[in-house]
Amino acid sequence: MRMMTLLLIPVFCFMSQAVAHDPNDDGPPWLQVEKFDQADSFRQLEELLPTPTEARLASGAPGPRYWQQQVDHDIDVRIDSENHRLFGSETITYHNHSPHTLTYLWLQLDQNRFRDDGRGRLSETGGPGESEGFGWMRRISLQKEFEGGFNIRKVADASGNDLPHTIVETMMRIDLPEALGPGGTFIFSIDWDHYIVNADVIRARGGYEWFKETGNAIYEIAQWFPRLCAYTDVDGWHNKQFVGSGEFTLEFGDYQVRITAPDTFVVASTGMLQNGSDVLTDTQQTRFNESIDSDRPIFVITPEEAKENEKRVASGTKTWKYNAENVRDFAFAASPKFIWDSMGVAIEGKSERTLAMSYYPNEGEPLWSKYSTHAVAHTLECYSHFTIPYPYPVAISVNGPVGGMEYPMICFNGPRPEEDGTYSKRTKYGLIGVVIHEVGHNWFPMVINSDERQWTWMDEGLNTFVQFLTEQLWEEKYPARRGEARNISDFMTSERQVPIMTNSESLLQFGNNAYAKPATALNILRESILGRELFDFAFKEYAKRWAFHRPQPADLFRTLEDASGVDLDWFWRGWFYSTDHADVAIERVVEFSLEKGNPDIDKPARKEDRDGDPEWITRQRNKEISKRTERFPELLDFYNSFDELDVTEKDRRDYERFLEELEDDEAELLKTPWHFYVVRFRNFGGLVMPIPIEITYEDGHTEMVRIPAEVWRRNNRIAARMFVTEQPVTRFEVDPLFEIADADRSNNIFPPEMGRERFRLERDRDRDNPMRDAQEWREGKETEISARRFAKKLVEEIRADLSGFARPVRAVLRIAEEFPPELVTDPWGNRFELATSTGDPDRPEGQIAVLRSDGPDQEAATEDDIRFVIFKDGKIERKSGGSKKP
Ligand SMILES: [Zn+2]
Known part of the structure; x- marks a missing residue:
């Protein structure tokens, strides 16, 4: 026991002297204690998940009391391709497998979403942007004109007697003539028709496309017949109207369909x-x-x-x-x-x-x-x-x-x-x-019949995840849009965001929320948290358990834990119930040296540490100033020459006794060649995640360590972990393989490295400046007027002088020499430059000279130069901009 104390004390001494100077820290630097107002990221989800039943077990499997309805359909349907209309009659056989007695049935009339008086239309928000394409206007006008929705012509029982029915937007209630008990079957029929939506114009999940050139269409027909609402152990009759985003809640059954076209x-x-x-x-x-x-x-x-x-x-x-x-x-x-x-x-x-x-x-x-x-x-x-x-x-x-x-x-x-x-x-x-x-x-x-109307992510997210796995097996480096951890960081740090566990209709950033984020979460679970073997087994188990059944989110969460043997409540809580993101930083690294107790080694080493510090500024500047003890040396005593880091005889005796009393194994431990590092991590993003960390050693080789998320279990914000290594460490890097969707990678490396970016220079773009445009137009106009005056005079004089341009070239320059200054000056007060075009073999027919102004900037050969070409018939053509000296 005493030996232990001896071993430990030097470590604390070392700490207190060398590193424990951060005034913001309350505790030892590798484990700062914060006031505990944090949410417990590892609290179990019990209070959020529904209580297990014998229909849905705590294991996440369907239980012995699980039931679901069955609905069989026999349908005749005809496409009227002249009017893009569908006519149908169907016989529905409803099997009540529930333990309950039903007095009415609810049906879904999805086509009624296209009616103007539906909840979907009426609750649409927003308006046009600053500019919209014609497609937008076409859609608005078609929506106004399209006579969408079901025309229900007849609802009758098996004997053909009319059944009372009530249409409520995209749903219809049929009142049963007699209560339908558990195990009972009810047969009824519906005749209906509806127009088929023009899917080129109105975004829909089915419709027709018209080909002008060939005068024909492709029909993709969906949500086209009245079909049963789901009646379930979770919701009773499902009662969410079809508003547009949340898709379908449906029952299994057998179909016989005759399609006439x-x-x-x-x-x-x-x-x-x-x-x-x-x-x-x-x-x-x-x-x-x-x-x-x-x-x-x-x-x-x-x-x-x-x-x-x-x-x-x-x-x-x-x-x-x-x-x-x-x-x-x-x-x-x-x-x-x-x-x-x-x-x-x-x-x-x-x-x-x-x-x-x-x-x-x-x-x-x-x-x-x-x-x-x-x-x-x-x-x-x-x-x-x-x-x-x-x-x-x-x-x-x-x-x-x-x-x-x-x-x-x-x-x-x-x-x-x-x-x-x-x-x-x-x-x-x-x-x-x-x-x-x-x-x-x-x-x-x-097949794994989740409720799309409630939870878009349960089908889209899981499907996008397996899509990602499938794409990666199509070809090397397949450019998958969704699934890779690093691609989700931007979304997870964005503002307009709700948790994955949000109803389909209320989602923000639909694609990222319901597709990309859950897909990425599952991929991280597979690669970095459970590992492929455990994950693949558990995911398959979920598919097996819920094939042709109706799973809820809790059934997925529970099954993946049940089958992997790993508590994942913290993961569901962070990824599915919160909008936190991952951002783990290495905040500091402390290297510890083990002192062996020998005062002749330890004390000089500490002295070196101490004396290695530069002298602090006041002392440095006071050096030349005479001190009192220099003037009165009698004021010096023992303590002026005593250094507590000098080795004393007592130190040496203590060390000898310490060695004598050591057990053999303790003596061995003292000889350890190991290196000790404490790395302090900070969780800036809030999401608790495992920390994959790569350690680079002195000889250049690297090692990957995956610290499980439980490292955050006592403190969600700060975690310190010790690494004991055989070689000195030169570098630590968090998440080198882009696996935890870490949003800010600049704080992942120790020692920190300079960031590297590229930039380029671009020419200044012309800004929209009507004032300058107007000025330029005026200046151009004035130049043109004075140039025309010059040219007109020139042509007149040439005509008078030479009667018909016998030798115009020499004449032009000579004549212009004699013009008064006001005639040969541009609006900026500079002389026009006059040149003949004799040296130019490509000069246009009849061109005799070129008149040039330096333009507003009064500089030759710049972009604003203005040129006028003079023809021998007196015509002037303006050529402005970018001219070289003629
Ligand atoms: Zn999808």
């Missing part, structure tokens, strides 16, 4: 085609069947065939029958313009090959046949690997008016090349990226 149309749809022999040619069927075993896309309809097809005039209609099982929605696309290609994809964990297909017009070529179906196939492979095997038989990408939108088995993607077939890098990666993204939505939310 002009017989020139090709129809692509959710589900599997049931009547290929009715609607496809023999050649198309053969090619389609061959494509299943092909690893590269095969044309079912070639570009040339599509060109021919769209020229045909329809002679009747065809009905395409599509069936789909266990889907939460149903969409389709139809056009006479479609090229169609297809290939088979082997998916791990699945015996049947899955079809990857694309439908696109010739306007999409050559980009689409090269990339779309490959991107579909790549998505199927990668997402199946990271989550669950793709459960459906087909995945389709369609090119049309919609920029990017997802439905079960089918999605709509916008990018196209220029008219000449060339395309930019942005268009190429825009297409690959959007296809991966929209096909990826088959998992989130089409």
